[in-house]
Amino acid sequence: AIQMTQSPSSLAASVGDRVTITCRASQDIRNDLGWYQQKPGKAPKFLIYAASSLQSGVPSRFSGSGSGTDFTLTISSLQPEDFATYYCLQDNTYPWTFGQGTKVEIK
Amino acid sequence: EVQLLESGGGLVQPGGSLRLSCTASGFIFSRYGMSWVRQAPGKGLEWVSGFSAGGTAYYADSVKGRFTISRDNSKNTLYLQMNGLRAEDTALYYCAKPLMVRGVIDVVYYGMDVWGQGTTVTVS
Numbered sequence: 001a002i003q004m005t006q007s008p009s010s011l012a013a014s015v016g017d018r019v020t021i022t023c024r025a026s027q028d029i030r031n032d033l034g035w036y037q038q039k040p041g042k043a044p045k046f047l048i049y050a051a052s053s054l055q056s057g058v059p060s061r062f063s064g065s066g067s068g069t070d071f072t073l074t075i076s077s078l079q080p081e082d083f084a085t086y087y088c089l090q091d092n093t094y095p096w097t098f099g100q101g102t103k104v105e106i107k
Numbered sequence: 108e109v110q111l112l113e114s115g116g117g118l119v120q121p122g123g124s125l126r127l128s129c130t131a132s133g134f135i136f137s138r139y140g141m142s143w144v145r146q147a148p149g150k151g152l153e154w155v156s157g158f159s160a161g162g163t164a165y166y167a168d169s170v171k172g173r174f175t176i177s178r179d180n181s182k183n184t185l186y187l188q189m190n191g192l193r194a195e196d197t198a199l200y201y202c203a204k205p206l207m208v209r210g211v212i213d214v215v216y217y218g219m220d221v222w223g224q225g226t227t228v229t230v231s
Contacts, residue, residue, distance in 0.1 A: 001168060034218035036152070043222035044144075044152065049206055050217060087152050091218050094165035096142070096154040 002026050002090050006099030012107040019075040021102045023066075023088035031067045032092030038101075039084045047086075048073065078104070109133035109221050111202050116226030123192050127226055129185040129202030137180040140205055142219055143187050145198035145228075155200070156187060160216050170196075192230045199225040 003026035013019050023033065031051035036044040046055045048064040051071055061076045075082055083106055088099040115127040129141070142157035156166045156176040164176050175188040185202055203219035 036219075038152070043201055043224060044219075046206065046218060046220040049208075049220075053217075055206070055220060085151075089152075089154070089218055094157070094159065095167045096157070098152045098154060101151040 001095050002029065002093055002097050004088055004090055004097050004099040006088055006102055008102060009100065010103040010105060012105045013078050014107045015078055015080055017078045017107075019078050019082075019104060021073045021086055021088075021104075023071045023073075023099045025069045025071075025090055025092075028068050029090045029092035032090060033064075033066070033071050034089045034091060035062075035064055035073045036087045036089060037082075037084045038087065044087065075104075109204070111204065111221060111223035113200060113202055113223045113226035116200065116228045118229045118231065119192055121193060121230055123230070124188070124190045125192065125228060127187040127189065127200055127202075127228070129187075129223060131183045131185070131204070134204070136178075136183040139207065140216060141178065141185045142203050142205075143176065143185075144201045144203055144219070144222075145196075146201070146225075147195070147198040150198075153198075160205075189228070192228075194230050197228060197230050199227050201225045 005024045033051045035048040038044040047058050052064045063074045065072050085101045085103045087101050110132045112130045140158040140160045143155040145155050173191040177186045201222050203222045205216040206220035208215050
């Protein structure tokens with residue numbers, strides 16, 4: 001199975017900060033990568049698909065980039081509602097695999 | 108409104124079986140591959156099983172040979188038959204549908220855009 005290595009595992013940031021989370025695949029997955037946000041006690045929310053396409057209704061401060069093996073999720077100006085855990089998911093090859101998650105906490 | 112509603116979770120002894128159900132509404136269920144994703148207490152997300160858009164079933168290595176995914180399109184329902192349950196299968200189980208994007212020629216499916224609320228499985 002393709003391994004997805006996400007970093008950092010956690011970070012502390014302030015409202016207004018620019019935040020970057022990275023995900024590295026163990027093999028080429030083209031641009032078949034999505035990003036998800038999960039808040040405690042809630043189901044995950046789909047943010048970005050195909051590495052850089054913003055899901056409908058997701059604020060434009062979220063963006064994704066990358067292809068091949070290296071990918072990035074960027075939050076341009078962190079808002080209070082963005083404190084959550086973020087996961088990448090490769091949907092290039094079955095079995096699909098998630099990164100281990102990045103918890104974004106308040107500094 | 109697109110909705111997914113899981114059911115069938117519960118407490119089961121090691122080695123036991125459970126069948127989870129996910130009832131879909133608000134979209135043409137038969138046109139979508141579907142997935143099961145689980146989350147152990149305090150842990151990250153794990154994709155468990157799913158149907159591709161073409162209808163082929165796939166499994167995570169951790170459940171292959173023990174879990175079976177199936178669907179009844181006439182009932183808009185996805186199932187996960189779980190046999191040989193282990194303590195490490197304890198988790199909240201979600202079902203999810205992919206995002207469908209219409210291209211010029213065909214449709215393309217991406218990830219999972221709608222999730223149910225989950226059903227809890229405890230193996231103890």
